[in-house]
Amino acid sequence: MDIVLIGAGNLATRLGLRLQECEHRIVQVYSRTEKSARELAEKLSTDWTTHSADISPEGQLYLVSVSDKAVEPLLSGIQFGGGLVAHTAGSLSMDVLKPFATNHGVFYPLQTFSKSREVDFTQIPICVEASNSKSLDILRKLGNSISDDVREVDSTQRRQLHLSAVFVCNFVNHLYAIGEELLNEAEIGFDILKPLIAETAAKALEFSPKEVQTGPAIRFDRNVIDRHMEMLKEHPQWNNIYKLLSESIHQLHTK
Amino acid sequence: MDIVLIGAGNLATRLGLRLQECEHRIVQVYSRTEKSARELAEKLSTDWTTHSADISPEGQLYLVSVSDKAVEPLLSGIQFGGGLVAHTAGSLSMDVLKPFATNHGVFYPLQTFSKSREVDFTQIPICVEASNSKSLDILRKLGNSISDDVREVDSTQRRQLHLSAVFVCNFVNHLYAIGEELLNEAEIGFDILKPLIAETAAKALEFSPKEVQTGPAIRFDRNVIDRHMEMLKEHPQWNNIYKLLSESIHQLHTK
Known part of the structure; x- marks a missing residue:
């Protein structure tokens, strides 16, 4: 053609x-x-x-x-x-x-x-x-x-697909970038996170992501969440992202 | 032992x-x-x-x-x-x-x-x-x-590592879960997102995530962003996440 x-x-x-x-x-x-x-x-x-x-x-x-x-x-x-x-x-x-x-x-x-x-x-x-x-x-x-x-x-489904894609790709990649920046501050190479990144994606290919959620937010572990938010006080935007995503995880799992 | x-x-x-x-x-x-x-x-x-x-x-x-x-x-x-x-x-x-x-x-x-x-x-x-x-x-x-x-x-580095891990694993998985929920609403199977999820992770294993960011937020494409936020008006929490992550992407890339 x-x-x-x-x-x-x-x-x-x-x-x-x-x-x-x-x-x-x-x-x-x-x-x-x-x-x-x-x-x-x-x-x-x-x-x-x-x-x-x-x-x-x-x-x-x-x-x-x-x-x-x-x-x-x-x-x-x-x-x-x-x-x-x-x-x-x-x-x-x-x-x-x-x-x-x-x-x-x-x-x-x-x-x-x-x-x-x-x-x-x-x-x-x-x-x-x-x-x-x-x-x-x-x-x-x-x-x-x-x-x-x-x-x-069709166009209606495609725009919803594109919205989902922004979440699972563009936003996910930004979270990787935040992880990378945080490690830079602690003088740790980004390599150490790679098996975790690979496994998290591999799990999503096998299971429903909602079913395999782990981490402090799903049990709303206040000790850990408060400590993390304190550590992010120099990064108000990431602190907000941390708070909002933690609340959203907790809410999705207590519906 | x-x-x-x-x-x-x-x-x-x-x-x-x-x-x-x-x-x-x-x-x-x-x-x-x-x-x-x-x-x-x-x-x-x-x-x-x-x-x-x-x-x-x-x-x-x-x-x-x-x-x-x-x-x-x-x-x-x-x-x-x-x-x-x-x-x-x-x-x-x-x-x-x-x-x-x-x-x-x-x-x-x-x-x-x-x-x-x-x-x-x-x-x-x-x-x-x-x-x-x-x-x-x-x-x-x-x-x-x-x-x-x-x-x-040491303990100081480890807690920073754990904080980064929450971003690249727990929060990433939650974004996968949001993508999955949005597709459910459009009656599209989650399978269609899997090559995108795999490629996004594969890129992070090869390049610096900051360097390979794509999507509407990096060029702050108001048309797309406004349309997406309108589509999320029934999900105020995800709408907030969309807004905050888009702003954070734009900010990280205009520093």
């Missing part, structure tokens, strides 16, 4: 490389910034542009991976002809694409991407949705060509 | 089984509740008691794994003779054992334990500390007999 990538961030980069690996042709890369456009186009040995007016009309599929608020202003300047236009965002309704293309849809890979880290696409759930059955079929086939897990998910 | 287990919770259970596997003799199990004492003693084919006065004087080592606030009232009723007494708690100072035994110390395995889930002890950091060099030597040897990673960590 002939694909134009609109956007050149973490997701567009990993997705573009994977699509090419699976014999799709990346016709062109568009990005607002020359650096991003050029970098990704070089990785893919293809053409690039920073002018929306110069976006190729030859794409069979246009994958839009720019920030939510950039989608509408950007797309209103583009002539897509008959190509299918799909965005890759978790929390954006499919309908935002309606004014710009008759054939439109969503192609949302549920994963966290970094430009520099390879991921195993076969395991990544690809959530698809489309304005008509022919477009859905195209997106589904595209999904199956790069992943073993393609699902039809 | 002849060991008496004081406490029969998740940690005592997994540690007791591992110690026995590594040719140590579990002389006796004490727990306040008969059910826990009996259950663990049966798993270990050994003796048990619920009376602190009946705790065997024949232990070379007494491992105390009860809740922090239970330690002092419990230990004041026990005659240890010459045995080494060590607790296994992350946030309890070693000195709390001073009044009860000349030879005392700490044997803290940094991991999350469930009675029903086996863990690979060779990878678990065991943090040891003792009141004298002979006791330290005993705890270090015991640690080396069950794990490849034994470290001397």
Whole structure:
């Protein structure tokens, strides 16, 4: 399939490389910034542009991976002809694409991407949705060509999925970062926490997280909680996070 | 080594089984509740008691794994003779054992334990500390007999380690639980989040979590954040968690 990538961030980069690996042709890369456009186009040995007016009309599929608020202003300047236009965002309704293309849809890979880290696409759930059955079929086939897990998910479910993803990925990673900062202060290397991080995730893959909760908050052990909050008094924001999460754990388990 | 287990919770259970596997003799199990004492003693084919006065004087080592606030009232009723007494708690100072035994110390395995889930002890950091060099030597040897990673960590560092562990394990698991509850509401199976959970943890094992943060909060994408907070209005506690963690991410990355 002939694909134009609109956007050149973490997701567009990993997705573009994977699509090419699976014999799709990346016709062109568009990005607002020359650096991003050029970098990704070089990785893919293809053409690039920073002018929306110069976006190729030859794409069979246009994958839009720019920030939510950039989608509408950007797309209103583009002539897509008959190509299918799909965005890759978790929390954006499919309908935002309606004014710009008759054939439109969503192609949302549920994963966290970094430009520099390879991921195993076969395991990544690809959530698809489309304005008509022919477009859905195209997106589904595209999904199956790069992943073993393609699902039809509507806009309402997808935004809830994206919200959950923020909790289990972005927020989780921030808690790792707080753990790392706290260890820095005690001059302990972050390595010591790695078996614990790995085991906590491994448990969630096997059991219901709610059922395997451990720690001072589940028994609301005031001694430990008060001592920890005292230790965090120089970090008022982390102290608040500690308090709120402890209360939330306790509440979820006494419902 | 002849060991008496004081406490029969998740940690005592997994540690007791591992110690026995590594040719140590579990002389006796004490727990306040008969059910826990009996259950663990049966798993270990050994003796048990619920009376602190009946705790065997024949232990070379007494491992105390009860809740922090239970330690002092419990230990004041026990005659240890010459045995080494060590607790296994992350946030309890070693000195709390001073009044009860000349030879005392700490044997803290940094991991999350469930009675029903086996863990690979060779990878678990065991943090040891003792009141004298002979006791330290005993705890270090015991640690080396069950794990490849034994470290001397003093009480101040250990309590910071435990605080970090609460963030990267207990709080992380709670965020998994919130993700699970949110998916339940949308009638989506938790399975769909598992590749994301696994990848987020895998990234933390390879990179500094601070460096690989992704998501709406790092660019403080108001569109997405406001929409998510609106979606959480029926869950005021999770709405607060969302707000606080998003602000904290943004703050850590604009320092």
